[in-house]
Amino acid sequence: MAIASLRGLSYWYPGQARPALAEVDLEVGDGLTLVAGPSGGGKSSLLRCFNGLVPHFYGGRIKGGGEVAGLDLLTTPTRRLARAVGFVFQNPEAQLVSPVVEGEVAFGLENLAMPRREMRRRVEAALSAVGGLALRQRRVTTLSGGERQLVALASVLAMEPRLVVLDEPTSQLDPEGAAAVIGALAGLPSVVLAEHRLDGLAALATRQLTVEEGRVREGISTSRAPEPRRPRAPGGVAWRLEGVAAGPAGPLLAGIDLVGREGEVVALTGPNGGGKTTLLRTLAGLLKPLAGRVIRRSGRTAYLPQDPGVLLHRPTVRAEVELTLRRSGSGELAQVVLGEMGLLELAGRYPRDLSAGERQRAAIAAVVAGSPALALLDEPTRGMDPAAARRLRDVVDRLAGEGCAVVLATHDRELVEAVADRVLTVSGGEVR
Amino acid sequence: MIVALASLAGVALFLWPYLGLGPFPAAPALAVAGGAVVLLAAIEAAARRLDTRLLALLAALAAVDAALRLVLVTGIGGFSPIFFLILCAGFVFGPTFGFLTGATALLVSALATGGVGPWLPYQMFGAGWVGMFAGLVGLRWHSLPALAVAGLLSGFAFGLVLDLWDWSYLRGAPGAGFTPGLPPAAVIAAFGRFYLVTSALYDAFRAFGNVLMVLLLGPPVLAAMQRLKARFTLVVE
Amino acid sequence: MPNPRAVAAWSLAGLVLAAGWSNPLTRLLVALSGLAFVGLRHRRGVRLRGVLFFLAAAWAGTALLNVLLSHLGNDVFLTLPGWLPLAGGTLTLEALAYGLVAGLGLVATVLTVLPLSVCLEPQDLLVAxxxxxxxxxxxxxxxxxxxxxxxxxxxxxxxxxxxxxxxxxxxxxxxxxxxxxxxxxxxxxxxxxxxxxRGYGGGPRTSYASQPWTWRDSGVALGALAAVGLVLAQPPPTWLAYPALTPPALNLAGLAACLLLLLPVFLWRSPASAA
Known part of the structure; x- marks a missing residue:
């Protein structure tokens, strides 16, 4: 029996002429429904229909209709639908509302005006269902990204929903965190999950859907095999660390001696908190070394922070790229960089109106423009769809071919295999 | 309506030390506590009528302001980045929302930065009035220069109003503080002296800082708020 | 953890004592007990230096302001030339003393409210x-x-x-x-x-968090109540700066009330936030 059904549903965000969802007819039943598709294609909008955030939270224009657990989507407010549908969002930083974990899990129950005794029972059951009982008394601000997503899932499960919807819940996590979240989904009766990283998930799915240009179709096309690597010939020394100790507050890394060459791509891997970002920031000159010396060849350094979308502030995507080009005094054409990242169609759009994945691409274009001598990229494929990840690989190849020294910190094994000449593991204050 | 009533209570809170009532010893403490209670009740009563989205935006703007205060700690003189968002929120969403934003922004930033003091109810009223003023300006003249002028005026007015609280500590000091029984003109002259010496220059930084922030940062932030406002209409075909 | 409502009771009592009478000794003692409370029992990660610096500056500023603006009093220690606006004229010890006591009132009231933000987690205060x-x-x-x-x-x-x-x-x-x-x-x-x-908005809510009220909280709250009772029954002696300075004095009730405000330091442990 269908838990949720959408009938002829079309939806436009406020002020948008193109529909985010077009004529969607869909029934969702028990099991794990996996939703894939390019970013900006309508995955998030579709998922938000199931608990009425679209259209009630976003406004705009809607046609058609639907039901979830017998409730009409157009006339039932989200807060009522929340009893039947649980929703876990993409961003681990912006969905927790309480100071302490157990209070967080209880938040939805408080909204149901449940008596305290019953709340305690449910909080305990939900936390143990995700394997998070040990987190119970922790302060939310001290949790890692993976732990935050587990807590978000537990707080949804505490409300005992019929359907659990997750919008790219692991895209911001390291592999360990992602595995823990996916593992916690195993026992749930009905789940709708949107994700780019499909490895391991496809086997669990009872049904696979693709959302593209607002339309939903059955099945997911598997990604093509990566193209063969072109060999590189690294040149002279581009950067060097000599006996460097570094860290934002006290030494996190110590006694680091490393050399990178022009046209060489170095990948840094290792667990979160192990020092990858510290190493990149030290190399960029943003963090002064506590001991030792950092030497960089002259020329511009491109630096891509985690979550680069936050950089964007110009009225159009093109203006973002042009700003960097003007600053670096480069003769490169904005058109070329935009084309490389597949942004020509989006060049005139306001960057903050784009989807998370499109925004990330715009930010990468804005950062790597202007022929840098050194490119430092922190988790560049985080939250990216496969097509965008391929484009990023091409950009890295091009930069290296022009003699740019590239250092990237990443968990993405595909990216490492496709572009890295050398892999270093940063862990426990050491680099191997 | 609720905000107007609360504002009356606020005016009383600021002026009672000067109304020649015989002060009884527990009065200052009760005034602070009473002011806080009236404010919290007013915030709750007015927030009850808000859509969840607006209530959350309210809380969020307060959080942003608190974070700004953490990062930029204090500016030069009386300049503070927190008034900018209060002005914008009032301008886009109207006087009531402006008052709420001002009052909650000061409350949350005081909580987040450990700045809870007896001045808090006074600051909350002051900042609330700034937001309310921006809201009233927005209803009549909806343009960026009008908001800049509102920022300028409210920058001085906020300092002037809060000085009424500071000044009450100098009560009875001849020449410097308020002395009961003097004619109003003399009281105002004494207060004017106090204001000129302690605050005029300091407030100028706040006032011109507001103007600068509105002109430099206003357009994108106002546009973002307008986009949020656009979400409040839903068309079902 | 101290119960936020007990801390609030303490703060209110401190406010009554500090702002109610212009007695220099009660103000000083209240300020000191506030200082002891926040100094010894603040939560982890709180830095007090900024607040204390601000308080010192406000105290000095108030005193200076009164000296410069209030030219009354018998004991002249300096005469500024008359062409100086506002400040020109005689500067007196009385004005200085009055300014110091007024500033002390400001400092003491701030210190009585400060524990609400530095000894409690902000969110616990909202839960209360x-x-x-x-x-x-x-x-x-x-x-x-x-x-x-x-x-x-x-x-x-x-x-x-x-x-x-x-x-x-x-x-x-x-x-x-x-x-x-x-x-x-x-x-x-x-x-x-x-x-x-997650269902927020509209309708009644219940609260999951419970903040236990212990005998220690009762002790502090009763102490605060008793302190207010004592000073209301027997107000501290009045102190006058003008026209001539009088020495400050304190009665037994005032002293006892101020000592009761030290209870938090003895009854409450340092609130340690979970790491």
Whole structure:
């Protein structure tokens, strides 16, 4: 029996002429429904229909209709639908509302005006269902990204929903965190999950859907095999660390001696908190070394922070790229960089109106423009769809071919295999 | 309506030390506590009528302001980045929302930065009035220069109003503080002296800082708020 | 953890004592017990230096202001030339003493309210709000979760824009401020969305968090009540600065009341926040 059904549903965000969802007819039943598709294609909008955030939270224009657990989507407010549908969002930083974990899990129950005794029972059951009982008394601000997503899932499960919807819940996590979240989904009766990283998930799915240009179709096309690597010939020394100790507050890394060459791509891997970002920031000159010396060849350094979308502030995507080009005094054409990242169609759009994945691409274009001598990229494929990840690989190849020294910190094994000449593991204050 | 009533209570809170009532010893403490209670009740009563989205935006703007205060700690003189968002929120969403934003922004930033003091109810009223003023300006003249002028005026007015609280500590000091029984003109002259010496220059930084922030940062932030406002209409075909 | 309502009772009593009478000795003792409370029992990670510096500056400022503006009093210690606006004229010891005591009143009232923010977790304070205020309290408490992230984001944006060629300056301020503000607003809308998706808004709520009230809390609250009772029954002796200075004096009731305000230091342990 269908838990949720959408009938002829079309939806436009406020002020948008193109529909985010077009004529969607869909029934969702028990099991794990996996939703894939390019970013900006309508995955998030579709998922938000199931608990009425679209259209009630976003406004705009809607046609058609639907039901979830017998409730009409157009006339039932989200807060009522929340009893039947649980929703876990993409961003681990912006969905927790309480100071302490157990209070967080209880938040939805408080909204149901449940008596305290019953709340305690449910909080305990939900936390143990995700394997998070040990987190119970922790302060939310001290949790890692993976732990935050587990807590978000537990707080949804505490409300005992019929359907659990997750919008790219692991895209911001390291592999360990992602595995823990996916593992916690195993026992749930009905789940709708949107994700780019499909490895391991496809086997669990009872049904696979693709959302593209607002339309939903059955099945997911598997990604093509990566193209063969072109060999590189690294040149002279581009950067060097000599006996460097570094860290934002006290030494996190110590006694680091490393050399990178022009046209060489170095990948840094290792667990979160192990020092990858510290190493990149030290190399960029943003963090002064506590001991030792950092030497960089002259020329511009491109630096891509985690979550680069936050950089964007110009009225159009093109203006973002042009700003960097003007600053670096480069003769490169904005058109070329935009084309490389597949942004020509989006060049005139306001960057903050784009989807998370499109925004990330715009930010990468804005950062790597202007022929840098050194490119430092922190988790560049985080939250990216496969097509965008391929484009990023091409950009890295091009930069290296022009003699740019590239250092990237990443968990993405595909990216490492496709572009890295050398892999270093940063862990426990050491680099191997 | 609720905000107007609360504002009356606020005016009383600021002026009672000067109304020649015989002060009884527990009065200052009760005034602070009473002011806080009236404010919290007013915030709750007015927030009850808000859509969840607006209530959350309210809380969020307060959080942003608190974070700004953490990062930029204090500016030069009386300049503070927190008034900018209060002005914008009032301008886009109207006087009531402006008052709420001002009052909650000061409350949350005081909580987040450990700045809870007896001045808090006074600051909350002051900042609330700034937001309310921006809201009233927005209803009549909806343009960026009008908001800049509102920022300028409210920058001085906020300092002037809060000085009424500071000044009450100098009560009875001849020449410097308020002395009961003097004619109003003399009281105002004494207060004017106090204001000129302690605050005029300091407030100028706040006032011109507001103007600068509105002109430099206003357009994108106002546009973002307008986009949020656009979400409040839903068309079902 | 001290119960927030007991801390509030203590603060109210301190306010009554500090602001109710212009007795220099009660003000001094209240300020000292406030200092002891926040100094010894503040929560982990709180830095007091800024507040204390501010208090010292406010105290000195109030005293200086009164000396310069109030020219009354018998004991002249300096005469400024008459052409100086406002400040010109005689400067007196009486004005200095009055200014110091007025400033001490400001310092003492601040120190009595300070424990609410430095000895308690801010969100616990919001939880302690009475029932009808819970809906707004929950929204405010949620927004407090965003504060550290927004502050971190601001610094990260500054760094990243610097690498894109940004240099600090008035005209380039928007390049950091605009992304920071917009990102913070977007995050907060997402938070609102998350709250809505979990059934927030409208209707009655219950509260999960319970803040136990222990005998220690009772002790502090009763002490605060007794302190107010004592000074209301036997007010501290009045002190006059003008026209001639009088020596400050304190009665037994006032002394006892001030000592009762030291109870938190003895009854409450340092609140340790969970790591």
């Amino acid at each position: 709000l009475p029932g009808p205020l819970h809906r707004t309290g929950a929204a405010l408490s949620a927004s407090l979760n965003l504060v550290p992230g927004i502050a971190r984001g601001y610094l990260a944006i500054q760094e990243a824009q610097r690498m894109r060629g940004w240099r600090p300056g008035l005209r380039s301020l928007p390049e950091v401020m605009i992304p920071a503000l917009l990102t913070a607003m977007e995050d907060s809308i997402q938070l609102a969305e998350a709250m809505e998706a």
